Amino acid sequence: MSDAPLVGPRVVGHLARALGAPCPTLVLDAALLPADEWRLRPALAAIRRQVGGQVMKFALISRSAEPGWDLDYRFVQGLPGRAERFDFGAxxxxxxxxxxxxxxxxxxxxxxxxxxxxxxxxGQGGALVVEAAGASSAGESSAGGSTVGEGEYTLHYEPEADPELLPTGLAYEPLRTDAGEVGASLVSFGNPYAFVAAADLGLRGSAELFAADARVAARLAPIRAAAAARLGHPADGALPKLALVGAAEPAGLPVRALTATGWHPGLALTGAVCLAAALTLPGTLPHRLAGAAGPSLPTPAGPFLPTPAAPPLLTPAGPVTATAVRAAGRLARVTVPHKRARVLGRVVLAGGRPAAEAA
Structure with missing residues (x-):
C-alpha cells in the first residue's frame, strides 16, 4: 500500500499528554482521514513516519451528531516495529x-x-466522560478557571450496555504456556486485562514489583500471548493488557502493568477502570489479593451509588483512586479523579517533515 490516502495537501494535528501516560497522543480531525481501516492504516503510517517513534497513540475525533454526545472518538494504538503496525480495537x-x-x-x-x-x-465499547475538577496550577484564565488545554479532571468510564466483565465466564483460570501454567483472572471493562499474581513471578511486596526490570517483563510475554489466545486476540496485538497484582498492603493494592513497549510508567486509565471492576467480582485474583478491602458488587436495584470503598491502587508513579459505581444492581461506571493533562502543541503534517508549533 502507498501513503496516498492522506486527504488534502496537509493534515494538522495536536499533541497532548495526560500525566502518567507513556507517550503523547496525536489528536487528529477524523474528517481529514479515511474511515475504512484498509486505507486508514497507510495514512496513519505516513503520519507516524513524520512524527517519529515517540508517538504511539492516535486519537481521531469529530463532533458527534448523536444526541447526548459531544465527540465521536476513535483510538488507534501504534505497535512496535514497522510504521504500518497498529491495533484498531483497543x-x-x-x-x-x-x-x-x-x-x-x-x-x-x-x-x-x-x-x-x-x-x-x-468511543470503542462505551462512553468516556471528562469532567473538569478545578483550576490548573499552571495558570489561570481571566475568569478564574484553568487555562485552555490544561487542567485537572475527573474521568468516568461507562459501558454502552450491560458489561460482560468475565469474557470466559470464569473468575480465575490457568493459562498454559511452554513454561507451565499460570493462574490469571481475565476481566474486560475499558479494555480486557489479564491479572496475574506478582508472587507467581517471585515478586513479594510493592518494592520488588516496582523494581522489576525488562527481564521480568520478557517473562510475561508468553503469559500475555496465552491470554490473547484464550480471548481470541492476535498474539502480536495490543490486547489483552497484562498487569501484575500484589497482595494488599497498608497503603493499598500494588499493581504494575505492561504497555506496548514495556512497563507502563504508572497505570493506564483502562487498567485502573478494569482493576476496579475486578475488585467487585468475588473469586477474581484482585478481589482475593485485596482481602477484606475488596468490595463485592451490591445486587439490589437503585440509583447510581458507589460500591464499598476499594483500596487505593499503588503504582510506580503513585497511588490511583478508582471508584466503581452501580445502578440497578450492575456495574455501570468507574470514576478516576485527579487526572492532569495538557496540550503540547500543533503539528502540521505534509509531504516533508512536520512543523511543530507551540500551543
Missing amino acids: ACGHSGLAAALVAELLGWVGPLRRPGASVRLR
Whole structure:
C-alpha cells in the first residue's frame, strides 16, 4: 500500500499528554482521514513516519451528531516495529482525555475551565466522560478557571450496555504456556486485562514489583500471548493488557502493568477502570489479593451509588483512586479523579517533515 490516502495537501494535528501516560497522543480531525481501516492504516503510517517513534497513540475525533454526545472518538494504538503496525480495537482513556482538551482548544466543545463542566466522548465499547475538577496550577484564565488545554479532571468510564466483565465466564483460570501454567483472572471493562499474581513471578511486596526490570517483563510475554489466545486476540496485538497484582498492603493494592513497549510508567486509565471492576467480582485474583478491602458488587436495584470503598491502587508513579459505581444492581461506571493533562502543541503534517508549533 502507498501513503496516498492522506486527504488534502496537509493534515494538522495536536499533541497532548495526560500525566502518567507513556507517550503523547496525536489528536487528529477524523474528517481529514479515511474511515475504512484498509486505507486508514497507510495514512496513519505516513503520519507516524513524520512524527517519529515517540508517538504511539492516535486519537481521531469529530463532533458527534448523536444526541447526548459531544465527540465521536476513535483510538488507534501504534505497535512496535514497522510504521504500518497498529491495533484498531483497543481503548485508551488517557488519549480520550487528550482528545477532549484538543476539542476544547479547537472550540468544538464548551470550555472545560469550571468544576463540573464536562465532555462526553463516544468511543470503542462505551462512553468516556471528562469532567473538569478545578483550576490548573499552571495558570489561570481571566475568569478564574484553568487555562485552555490544561487542567485537572475527573474521568468516568461507562459501558454502552450491560458489561460482560468475565469474557470466559470464569473468575480465575490457568493459562498454559511452554513454561507451565499460570493462574490469571481475565476481566474486560475499558479494555480486557489479564491479572496475574506478582508472587507467581517471585515478586513479594510493592518494592520488588516496582523494581522489576525488562527481564521480568520478557517473562510475561508468553503469559500475555496465552491470554490473547484464550480471548481470541492476535498474539502480536495490543490486547489483552497484562498487569501484575500484589497482595494488599497498608497503603493499598500494588499493581504494575505492561504497555506496548514495556512497563507502563504508572497505570493506564483502562487498567485502573478494569482493576476496579475486578475488585467487585468475588473469586477474581484482585478481589482475593485485596482481602477484606475488596468490595463485592451490591445486587439490589437503585440509583447510581458507589460500591464499598476499594483500596487505593499503588503504582510506580503513585497511588490511583478508582471508584466503581452501580445502578440497578450492575456495574455501570468507574470514576478516576485527579487526572492532569495538557496540550503540547500543533503539528502540521505534509509531504516533508512536520512543523511543530507551540500551543
